[in-house]
Amino acid sequence: MSDPIPLRGPRCPQCRKPAMPPYLPFCSARCRTVDLGNWLGERYSIPAAVPEEAEEDEAPGEDGDDETPGSA
């Protein structure tokens, strides 16, 4: 007897689903991309989508006009 579905085949490391041939050892392109991203992230220590630029601390709704035109 031969089972059409390999119960002991490779599993997707991402979602534990049976891996599919086109995306081995993953089950889908999505899982493959996710895993690749995680792998690269760990390897290069890249923060998960954390924009370092454009970080301006501007308190909204607070007009700090310290420079008063005090002409005596």
Ligand SMILES: [Zn+2]
């Ligand atoms: Zn998967």
